Amino acid sequence: MSKLQNSNITLPFIDYIPAELKENKVWEIVYYAIDPYETKANNRLKRKRHRVRPFKCKKERRIYAKSIIIRLNQQLMRGWTPFDRVNNSPIQEQEPPKKVKLFEVFDNYLHQIEQQTKKDSLRPDTLRAYTSYIKNLKVYLIAKKQENAAVSYFNEKFCRDFLDMIFYERKNSARTHNNYLGFISLFNRWLIKREHLKVDFTGNIDKIRVSEKIRTIIPLKERTEIFNHLKETNKHYFALCYTAFYCLIRRTELSKLKVADVLLKNGIISISADVSKNRKSQVVTIPSQLIHVLIDHLKNANNHDFLFSDDNFKPGETQLEPKKISDTWSKYKKKLNFSKFYQWYSLKDTGITNYLHLGIPTIDVRNQARHYSIKQTEEYLPKTILKASGTIQSAKLDI
Template sequence: MRDPSTGRLKRKKYMLDKYAPGKERDFMAMQIMANIYDQVMRGWNPWVAFPSARGDVLFTNIIIRYRAYIIKLVQKKVMSEKTKTDYFSRLKILEEFLEDRSCKTMKAFQFNLTCMTDFLDYILLDRDASAKTRNNYRTWLSAFNTWLVQKQYLQQNHVSDIPILPERVKFREALTDHDLQRLSSYLTIHDRRFLLACMMEYYTFIRPTELTKIRIRDISIGQQTVFVSSTISKNRRDGMVALNDRIVKMMIDLAVFSHPGSDYLFGKDFTPSREKAESRIFRERFAIIRNELGFPDCYQFYSLKDSGIRDLANEQGIVVAKDQARHSDISVTNKYLVGRDKQVNEATKHFKGKL
């Protein structure tokens, strides 16, 4: 059986020395094997001691039951339709997170403090949510945990151990021009495949969770575009973004298009692959590079999107940046431009007023 703590197969021995060799020992061996097979088919694992009565239930089945429970509350008018919609929306994001982590066979007991903390980091970092949105997810997660404890899937509500974030101006900052050049020079020498990932974030503004789902067939060299399907985009709408000349050249140099169109653009080692990588590979790799270059902690992989929006807006206008970022409104794009990044209209300096 596979030990969940290590992810490796582990042998479990049953000693039959107390039985005499021959029919008696053979009979007992067959009995033990039959019992083990029956237990394994019901989800039993000898290397896991479940702290709760239902700790071995598949988490996918729990989600199905939770949805049915919420629907029943609405039917009985205990919960409003609006609250149901909100809960289902957050539950859908949790499912996306688990799918991103390839956790289809996860059991209830594995939905622990580490998993919940990673989920809230996924909301804040990978989905680029505000501290307030992340805190709202924490509130919902606590309510979900209370239900899990009541139904004996978990032994305790772990969310109480996760702190609430201060809701202030975001900690993440865009890279300066000088540091962008340092990053490019360093990666050109040491890691060109990750440089391509950084360029995709800087020039296309495609979110990390979306980047892991982009396939080579979504890229058009002739039109220099990347298609972002509604099935993978945050706003659930199809989108088309422009592909910068430098990215096209880099893709050709790295022989990206020699891979099948069904391959994901970025695998675990940032090479095209049939296997989808987890979105955290971008921030984890960037954290290593950040330390090597001595960058401040406020520089994160998603900072490249901030930097790109700032530079494109200042050079080509905020409307161009809005369209490339697939924002619904200019006000959303404006949030990426802190005070020192904004430029004034030159015409305003020479406006002749009536005063």
């Protein structure tokens, strides 16, 4: 019989032996710990055991046992003792938690996200996206008559069915499917940390392959037409679109910029970390074609104003909703009978492509667009400026 099979053993400088599962006729979790309340202190490790309740299948039983073992070992490592002063009894298996409704957990999760957003730990866009995801999950549950379902209903089958509905029934894109999967994975891990669930099943659900993004370039003729029209009818929205085209600034970033961020004397716009999508403070250059437009746009503006506000895109105190930018673009696009493929973000794509076509060094374009790598910028390279390798062409390679 080994020493570890004795109910009491002595090991110098050791306070405990980690818990482990014994799958015998009776499944038990076994571990050893010092009893600090022992009348005669002798540094003996006492064996503690408790049974693992049965499940329908061994796999679920092992998973359940593992969760208890992890918790026990974490407590033992922190110096916790399974004994008490009264009867030195070990920790008992916890009673099954009360049924918690999935809807309530959704609301609790969103409440935490709202608090993090208020403290600037998360972006408002993140809150909006998560709110939308949960809203659609709730709608799906109600359609399935599961509005009172327990949190355990949030399992692999449910999530697969929901994602199939998103992709096959609603005919959303692969990117949308994958975005939902990303959120489900995040929420699932949150549930595990709060001990609502025990298993991360999302690794079993595959992403759908996303086709390469097609970038639509707005031709010079159409570009000139819409810019001239905006200049005559809505000069402040014209300034916004011009800024997006020349400075390659994203829609949400434009809605957060303040007048003070525009340094006309230096010819730059400062984009702080709390404004930037990538959470990095950077600057972009204001080309000479844009300077006079911004000077006109900023007449009588205060430094604390938003650069483009909700007041018809003028500088002002009320922050602009990013969606209003693209909605306004759609209105003008329809009015001018432009192609549906000319989206608002096509302005930024067109600006990047034009800079590269003009021979601007890729590194400068990358910095202006604030891409994470040169490779990302090179995806915009038009085929017309790509050239054959001279060394390959002149290579004397015989058959």
